[in-house]
Amino acid sequence: MLKRQKALLSTGVGIVLTASVLVTGCGNSSTGGNSSGGSSGTSSKTSAITIWDIQTGASQQVVKNMSQAFNKSHPDIQSTVQFFENDPYKQKIQIAMGAHNPPDIFTGWGGGVLKSYIDAGDVYDLTSDLNSDSSWANRFLPSVMKPVTFDGKVYGIPNDNVQPVMLFYNKQVFKQYNLTPPKTWDDLLNDVKVLKAHGVAPISLGGKDQWPDLMYEEYLVDRIGGPDVFNNVVAGKANAWSDPAFLKANTMIQQLVNAGAFEQGFSSVSSNQGEDAALLYTGKAGMELMGSWGFATILSDDKAFIDQGNLGFSTFPTVPGGKGDANDIVGNPSNYYSISNDSKNKQADVTFLKDAVLDPQNVKDWISIGDVPPVQGIESELKQATYGDYLSFTYDMVKNAPNFQASWDQALPPSEAQELLTDLSKLFLNQMTPQQFSDDMNKYIKS
Amino acid sequence: MGSGMNWQRWLMIVPAVVFFAVFALFPMLMAVYYSGLTWNGIGSAKWVGLLNWGNVFHDGEALHAIVLTVEVMVLSWVFQTPISLLLGVFLAGRQKHRAVLGVFYFVPLLFSSVAIGVTWSYMLNPNFGLVDALLKSLHIGNGNQNWLGNTHLALLVVSMIIAWQFIPFHSLLYQGGVKQIPDSLYEAATIDGASVWSSFFSITLPQLKYTIITSSVLILTGSLTYFDLIYVLTDGGPGNATTVLAMDMYKQAFVNQNIGLGSVLAVILAVAGVLLSILTLRFTGFNRMESQLEGM
Numbered sequence: 209m210l211k212r213q214k215a216l217l218s219t220g221v222g223i224v225l226t227a228s229v230l231v232t233g234c235g236n237s238s239t240g241g242n243s244s245g246g247s248s249g250t251s252s253k254t255s256a257i258t259i260w261d262i263q264t265g266a267s268q269q270v271v272k273n274m275s276q277a278f279n280k281s282h283p284d285i286q287s288t289v290q291f292f293e294n295d296p297y298k299q300k301i302q303i304a305m306g307a308h309n310p311p312d313i314f315t316g317w318g319g320g321v322l323k324s325y326i327d328a329g330d331v332y333d334l335t336s337d338l339n340s341d342s343s344w345a346n347r348f349l350p351s352v353m354k355p356v357t358f359d360g361k362v363y364g365i366p367n368d369n370v371q372p373v374m375l376f377y378n379k380q381v382f383k384q385y386n387l388t389p390p391k392t393w394d395d396l397l398n399d400v401k402v403l404k405a406h407g408v409a410p411i412s413l414g415g416k417d418q419w420p421d422l423m424y425e426e427y428l429v430d431r432i433g434g435p436d437v438f439n440n441v442v443a444g445k446a447n448a449w450s451d452p453a454f455l456k457a458n459t460m461i462q463q464l465v466n467a468g469a470f471e472q473g474f475s476s477v478s479s480n481q482g483e484d485a486a487l488l489y490t491g492k493a494g495m496e497l498m499g500s501w502g503f504a505t506i507l508s509d510d511k512a513f514i515d516q517g518n519l520g521f522s523t524f525p526t527v528p529g530g531k532g533d534a535n536d537i538v539g540n541p542s543n544y545y546s547i548s549n550d551s552k553n554k555q556a557d558v559t560f561l562k563d564a565v566l567d568p569q570n571v572k573d574w575i576s577i578g579d580v581p582p583v584q585g586i587e588s589e590l591k592q593a594t595y596g597d598y599l600s601f602t603y604d605m606v607k608n609a610p611n612f613q614a615s616w617d618q619a620l621p622p623s624e625a626q627e628l629l630t631d632l633s634k635l636f637l638n639q640m641t642p643q644q645f646s647d648d649m650n651k652y653i654k655s
Numbered sequence: 656m657g658s659g660m661n662w663q664r665w666l667m668i669v670p671a672v673v674f675f676a677v678f679a680l681f682p683m684l685m686a687v688y689y690s691g692l693t694w695n696g697i698g699s700a701k702w703v704g705l706l707n708w709g710n711v712f713h714d715g716e717a718l719h720a721i722v723l724t725v726e727v728m729v730l731s732w733v734f735q736t737p738i739s740l741l742l743g744v745f746l747a748g749r750q751k752h753r754a755v756l757g758v759f760y761f762v763p764l765l766f767s768s769v770a771i772g773v774t775w776s777y778m779l780n781p782n783f784g785l786v787d788a789l790l791k792s793l794h795i796g797n798g799n800q801n802w803l804g805n806t807h808l809a810l811l812v813v814s815m816i817i818a819w820q821f822i823p824f825h826s827l828l829y830q831g832g833v834k835q836i837p838d839s840l841y842e843a844a845t846i847d848g849a850s851v852w853s854s855f856f857s858i859t860l861p862q863l864k865y866t867i868i869t870s871s872v873l874i875l876t877g878s879l880t881y882f883d884l885i886y887v888l889t890d891g892g893p894g895n896a897t898t899v900l901a902m903d904m905y906k907q908a909f910v911n912q913n914i915g916l917g918s919v920l921a922v923i924l925a926v927a928g929v930l931l932s933i934l935t936l937r938f939t940g941f942n943r944m945e946s947q948l949e950g951m
Contacts, residue, residue, distance in 0.1 A: 417890075473782065475801065475804030
């Protein structure tokens, strides 16, 4: 949901920015946001811990329940969760960290931002705690732990749900033209050709919002060159964007565009407003590459389409001769809780992470609102849930993935991410060649 | 009543000067200061002098944005001026029904830019939109024209929607201007046997000279800084086909979190706006405030 929320929020970004100035202006008071949990029975032995989170709606309720249940079963620790808006939160936590006045536990997305806090010595190393309790260490799916693992040390644990990007398709349309979900790139091109010949838009793409373009790039680059290609970009290696994998992936994207794979006018179709999904469930388009939240979008816009079993889902096709593992996935692995080094109650923090976060009841609560938590051994629980097929499919994708690449626009500095999105949009419009793309992006690498 | 300043007059201009200083001069000077910083908006800033200015002109983006901005200004003037002028002249007539029509013409001005943007982007949607459906039913085009997603069309379409929003305002200016023209001029012309057309070109247009100047300055400076409608309609896309200066400024400062570069663009915009106003006034003699009604 990160992307979708982010995109929706950007509409009100001016207001949000103003609000964030007000919020951060409060400096070191820690009383902003909504509080929950925390009954008032504080005795001298009780340690109070504060958690900063960004969940909204039903997810927020799940987190509140988690904190309250924990406070009941652990009378000596009182946890309080404070919730913030997504975008202002990023600035608030940055300032709180710099001022050495952070909450005990904070949420984040792992990757580059977390790394910068770790380098500044602000984040508690969880490795020895995890190693001393193997049942805790083994609770999570391995591919989801990567964004919080640096040099073999673990600095956070996942706290919500996985959102891999998958290929949705309209089963009715596929049945009508005797198509099967594409297993390989050539299958995809073939499906595109057949659908195009019958006047159906082969793939629906919300190009106006630009971030949907990125999903093709992320998958193709990983399929062709493996995870290291993008890791080199993040590491700031000179000319990392000139890797042959980028050139090939971008050539393939333009091949797809020139084959007429995307709907007429895809560059003004908005994913944030659900227009790409609408093309799929109205049968005007055959396929859509989207994060797992695409399911929720269709569920809220056309529930009957899903209830009649018309929505199919599949993995991204393989690329013949590619170096990347065919089971690799991209998307949003999870949100994570980390402990600040400035926290005075680290033992209580660890107890909270161990006993409350993604414990059996918390896992059940996530599943009940249609989310898939990154926890081992919940196959049967997921199968029995409403829309169990879909939840199980999502879960298996993540479980079997050797690499779960977090969305690039989250992994890169803002100006590089913005340029990437603009250039990709030009690439999809044939305004830019793959070579020009690489040359332009190389300028943004900070060595 | 002398023309010199006494303390009462100084006192009376204090509020205006204070407001101008606090809300116009001070922010502008701050923008100039920010333009020399490498700063992400929070955290620590570093003074880098003219580095940002060099960067702005070094990469092609800003130049591209300037060209687009000039295009929007020209298109806005070309779309808005003739139509507003004619509508204004028409609405200034004394016939009863014209006042009712005037109310309808005025409606777009009452909407917020965001509402206009959202509505038009729905109407122009290539898959579900009203405009393409209408054109198709009239057998014009392929019914699938991608109005806002076509790099060659987007800016033109955006300029037309801006015109749709602002023509009512400029019509109002012209309507007021026409009503100021003394009837005696037209009566004299009629007695001399002038046709409707020749009295339009010989009386109405020359008499509207300063209205045209006012309206043009407003159109040009307004479209120089135009932002909200473009943000809603295309967000600067497709690619960067509608990233005008104001859009680029916003993106640099608040999306890329590069306050320094954004401020450079802001300063460019402010200077361009001021220059534009001064030049327009100079070349048209508007600042001499001469009367066109002398001897009447």
